[in-house]
Amino acid sequence: MTAVTTRPVTPTRRSRHRDSPRVRRLAAERGVELRAVIGTGPAGRVTTDDLTRHVSRPGAATPASRTTTGVAFVEVDVSRLPSHGTHALLAVVGRAVVDVGRRLGAACAAGGIGLEREDGAVVRVADAAYLTDEGLERRLDDVGRASPEGDPPRVAVAHGHGTTMVWAPLGPGEEVRFVLGVVVERPVVVHDDDGAPLIAVRPLVQVTVTHDAAAVDAAQAARWLVAVRDKIEQRAAGAHGTSA
Amino acid sequence: MAQLSYRDAVARGIAQEMRRDERVVLVGEDVAGAGGVFKTTVGLLDEFGPKRVIDTPIAEQAILGAAMGAAMTGLRPVAEIMFSDFFAVCWDIVVNQIAKTRYMTAGQVTLPLVIKTGNGGGLRFGAQHSQSIENWAMAVPGLKVVTPSTPEDVVGLMAAAIREDDPVIFCEHKGLYSSKAEVPDGDVVDQLGTAKIRRKGADATVVALGMMVGRALEAAQHLAQRGISVEVVDARSLVPLDTRTILGSVSKTGRLFTVEENPQLLGWGAEIAALAADECFWDLDGPVQRITTPHIPLPSADSLEDLVMPSVEGVASTVEKALQS
Numbered sequence: 001m002t003a004v005t006t007r008p009v010t011p012t013r014r015s016r017h018r019d020s021p022r023v024r025r026l027a028a029e030r031g032v033e034l035r036a037v038i039g040t041g042p043a044g045r046v047t048t049d050d051l052t053r054h055v056s057r058p059g060a061a062t063p064a065s066r067t068t069t070g071v072a073f074v075e076v077d078v079s080r081l082p083s084h085g086t087h088a089l090l091a092v093v094g095r096a097v098v099d100v101g102r103r104l105g106a107a108c109a110a111g112g113i114g115l116e117r118e119d120g121a122v123v124r125v126a127d128a129a130y131l132t133d134e135g136l137e138r139r140l141d142d143v144g145r146a147s148p149e150g151d152p153p154r155v156a157v158a159h160g161h162g163t164t165m166v167w168a169p170l171g172p173g174e175e176v177r178f179v180l181g182v183v184v185e186r187p188v189v190v191h192d193d194d195g196a197p198l199i200a201v202r203p204l205v206q207v208t209v210t211h212d213a214a215a216v217d218a219a220q221a222a223r224w225l226v227a228v229r230d231k232i233e234q235r236a237a238g239a240h241g242t243s244a
Numbered sequence: 245m246a247q248l249s250y251r252d253a254v255a256r257g258i259a260q261e262m263r264r265d266e267r268v269v270l271v272g273e274d275v276a277g278a279g280g281v282f283k284t285t286v287g288l289l290d291e292f293g294p295k296r297v298i299d300t301p302i303a304e305q306a307i308l309g310a311a312m313g314a315a316m317t318g319l320r321p322v323a324e325i326m327f328s329d330f331f332a333v334c335w336d337i338v339v340n341q342i343a344k345t346r347y348m349t350a351g352q353v354t355l356p357l358v359i360k361t362g363n364g365g366g367l368r369f370g371a372q373h374s375q376s377i378e379n380w381a382m383a384v385p386g387l388k389v390v391t392p393s394t395p396e397d398v399v400g401l402m403a404a405a406i407r408e409d410d411p412v413i414f415c416e417h418k419g420l421y422s423s424k425a426e427v428p429d430g431d432v433v434d435q436l437g438t439a440k441i442r443r444k445g446a447d448a449t450v451v452a453l454g455m456m457v458g459r460a461l462e463a464a465q466h467l468a469q470r471g472i473s474v475e476v477v478d479a480r481s482l483v484p485l486d487t488r489t490i491l492g493s494v495s496k497t498g499r500l501f502t503v504e505e506n507p508q509l510l511g512w513g514a515e516i517a518a519l520a521a522d523e524c525f526w527d528l529d530g531p532v533q534r535i536t537t538p539h540i541p542l543p544s545a546d547s548l549e550d551l552v553m554p555s556v557e558g559v560a561s562t563v564e565k566a567l568q569s
Contacts (some may be wrong), residue, residue: 020527022498048473048498048529110526126495129523130488 005177019046028107028173029154031214036078071167072222074229084183084203086118086159091137092232093207094157097178098128098213100227101155108154108175108215114160115140116143119172122171124153165206175215178228181206251421253395254284256358260431262292265320267504268406271298271311272324272360282362282421283325304334308359312342315357320406328363335380344409345385354409358402363391364454364505365553366419369491370544374470378453378503380412380513382482388436389483391415393457396427397480398565400434400568408436417454418433437484441493445475448499448563451490451516453479456503456554463559472567482512487519501563503554507535535544535562 019034025048027034037054039046042103054060078084081092094115105172106192109219114128119141125139127216152173156182160166164181171177191202207229211221248256257418262268270288271312272280276299301306304325325331332339338359341409344351345355365374382388388410392398398416405412439534442457452460457478464474475493479485495501500520502513513534535554543549 020498020529026524070287094380102569107526127492130491 008212010185017045022050023048025107025110028128030055037129040224065077071208071210072218072225073165073206074225075204076207076229076232077202078183078205078232079202086180087137088133088182089183089205090115090117090140090159091158092129092132093178093180093228094125095131095133096228097155097157097164097224100224100231101176102129104174104220104224104227106216106220106224110126111151111155112153114153114171114174116156118159120161122156124169167207167208168210170212172209176211176221176224178225179210245284245363245426246422248349248395248423249329249411249422250392250395250398250401250416251282251284252286253398253427254416255280255286255288256403257399257432258285258406259288260399262288262296263404264431265302266296267320268322269296269314269319270308270322270324270364271300271314273300273326274306275299280324282416282418284360284362284416284421285324295457301369301379304330305337308334308337308342310346310356311359312337312355315355315411316345319396320356322358322406323359325359326360326371327369329334329372331361331377337459338387338411339382339384343384345399346410347386355411356406356409358405358408358409358414359411360402360416361413362418363415364417364419365542365549366415368544368546368549369418371395373551374542374544374556376415376454378413378415378482379506379510382512382515383510386411387483388481389415390436390481391417391454393454393478393482395423395425395454396432396458397434397440397478399427399432401436401480403431403433404436407433412436412481413419414448415454419455420458423470425559437481437486439480439489440478441475441489442478443474443476445473445497448567449471449475449477449490449497450499450503450559450563451477451513452503453482453512454505456505458502459554459556460559462556463563466556466560467563472564474563479512479516485515486518487523490516491524492521495524495527497529499567500528501534501559501566502534502536502540503559504530504534504536505553506536507563508534509539510555513547530566533562533566535552535559 037046039051040050041047098113113128115123117123123140124219154175156174156177160181162182166179168177168179181203183200186204187199189197190201192198209221209225255568274281275285276289276297282426307323311321314321342355345353374501381387390401391399405414429540450460460476464476467474477490477493502512502516504511537552
């Protein structure tokens, strides 16, 4: 009789890019290390169903409770934006958040976005990436419109209900939340054509970001926030209509 | 609501707009007395008379030159190029004149002009009378390009094209002329730049155009029996393109296929594939696949034409294989 040796079955990965972008995004969003998932797809590819099975398998580690860290804020000069209405500002910031998030490769930015309307209700917009600022603003104004069904958005843009700066905890399922303070006119230093400093009065908005460190780390959140500010200020300076 | 053939829908759409606006005129070879070589303009001469429904010599450049001049001086002409293949003999006026006039006059001169044309294969008309030329037209800034797949869309998109202030290339699929479907009573006016989801699905998005829409739908039906749920998007308008509907569907299903009646090289599907890669890469669950004709002229022999055109079976097996690999 021959001895039977059993070898542990170790899932192996054949190449870096065998798993689809969608699967890699979902794994990143759910905090799953793809190497640990047994793929049942063709050639051992991990499918979306495999991921779901993996996270719901008996004994699977429950995701650690969210540690919200890193509250960062920037001041955004909105003097050249056409409107300072809450919905107009939410739309401009919302569009910038989605565009920048996608450009930075933030997995959570690939899905929809949740926007807090002036009355506090949250509007979910699945296709924010394809709307204009005005289109997004119309979604906020459209009281009767139902939000699309599906997973709650991982990215939220809210406002401070008239306050200047807010530290806002993340809502359920959220990974990053941007909050706009109220528009405040302040004296700021600007430079004239010759580079000489002057005091000018400018409308400013404080934008705060709160993030789940497991999904969006502090450096990424900071880059995201700064790029959102830059995008809004650049567009205000004349780069109209660039939303790509 | 009445059953209407695709060919009758063409005449209905034009008549609807001619009744509404006396500036709308129709010019082309055999469009008046003969009611169109494909019978798409039957009855228009009787209703609107020879000043508004005008037969021309066999000279495509002359047809489009006349139509362009008419559009520049206040009319809203519909011109017919009988077979879309013959755009090739009038590209100078289409590309260098019609498409560019608004731009070169800084918007002072618009060209509200529809060029309707019999397009597409499947009728054994051979290499010079079967091509799908949307790709040629799409490449020219200043032209809008639509291809309806149902009688209702023919009426509605024709109305939208005639009301448009820019030139529109209106591709009628010759293989669909005899197809019939319900068209609502009264005026039907659609919107350029909008796609339609013809069938909802969860596993794959198939974007099709013209006669390929029906084949994609049939393939989706077969695949449903095999447990694969396919969403079929009728692109309808290539310029402008309804990216929101198309990308929304791809984001949902994760897989994208195009079904095109043209060679793959620089086909419209290449543009949509590039768009998906740009805009929803992280939603893609596999490579985009384009189902097209091979890079050859369309043959006239029945068996060969059937072989090269995307078929129901071809679409179904390509989608199924791709989802399994």
